[in-house]
Amino acid sequence: MATLMIFHSTTRAFLPRQSFQKFRTAVMEPHRNFSSYLVTPKELAAALKKSPPSPISPEPRIIPLCASWFLPNDERKGIEIFRDKRIPKARFFDLDKVIDKRSPYPHMLPSAKTFAEAMSSLGIRKEDTVVVYDSKEAGIFSAPRVGWTLRVFGHPRVHVLNNFRLWVDEGFPTESGELYSVECNPYPIPKMDESKVISFEQVREVALDHNKEGAEGVQIIDARPNGRFTGKDPEPREGLSSGHMPGSISIPFSAVLDPETRAFLPKEQLKKLFEENGVDSSRPIIATCGTGVTAVVIETALEEAGYGSPQARRVYDGSWTEWAQRVNPSDSLIRKDE
Secondary structure (H helix, E strand, O other), rough: OOOOOOOOOOOOOOOHHHHHHHHHHHHHOOOOOOOOEEEOHHHHHHHHHOOOOOOOOOOOEEEEOOOOOOOOOOOOOOOHHHHHHHHOOEEOOOOOOOOOOOOOOOOOOOOOOOOOOOOOOHHOOOOOOOEOOOOOOOOOOHHHHHHHHHHHHOOEEEEEEOHHHHHHOOOOEEOOOOEEOOOOOOOOOOOOHHHHEEEEEHHHHHHHOOOOOOOOOOEEEEOOOHHHHHOOOOOOOOOOOOOOOOOOEOHHHHEEEEEOOOOOOOHHHHHHHHHHOOOOOOOEEEEEOOOOOOHHHHHHHHHHOOOOOOEEEEEEEHHHHHHHHOOHHHHOOOOOOO
């Protein structure tokens, strides 16, 4: 299978004053933004025609970013799916590598330096618009996590494709082959937005306060399948107890997706789903799951529905994998349904 290449730009020509001003305006002023965080295949296809991810263009580009990832008990690999079928000129974000490698828990957010190095190696510039997407098989699964990661580290223009399955079914172009060779671009080391993340210690405090008089009333939404939430089914990671946090609400991430297309449900249906499950939009919300991946599917659905204040919503980065290993048995913080 032939390797697909992107031409490298190795020289920098002197720009006349008018051209330099055009370049400066393109870099400094945001443009070509989509109307919402979720992008339809039609919107992305139109945007790519106007702004293809050319390595030699000085203007901000639209960069499709494949974030395909599968659970550890799944034989499929994201990189193999990427090689098999992808949006033309897409890049691949490896969710198993751009992490905090010092942490014993999977998929914890990387350091700002590690994030910047990853973006640089992908040839993504700070001014580029990035549209993250999943595999055709998954529909929506890990792309929201990668999009959220970019947001946590302050990338200005990030979107999620809703979704690649529809992209393929609607006849938009795809390609296959090995990874592109891209020119690395210096990416500034960003500052992490800690307001989007919540730690084990903070979630533990919320769980300990559950049902206590005068407690803040923070809500925890668990995106894992209901069998793992109740404790009936095992976790995919060997030796890890299933169950749930005290007072948490079970909304499996699949519930916010269309069963056929695996795209996000319309806004009104999402809003109704949260209401029916007793989620109060006026109170703070924490999203959790197995390792912090599908928790962001719930967070994205909340955003799409306009449900709850963005300033009062956080994602528990370590999620159940950290929780089940760190809580003390004497605290009774792992509950199972009888």
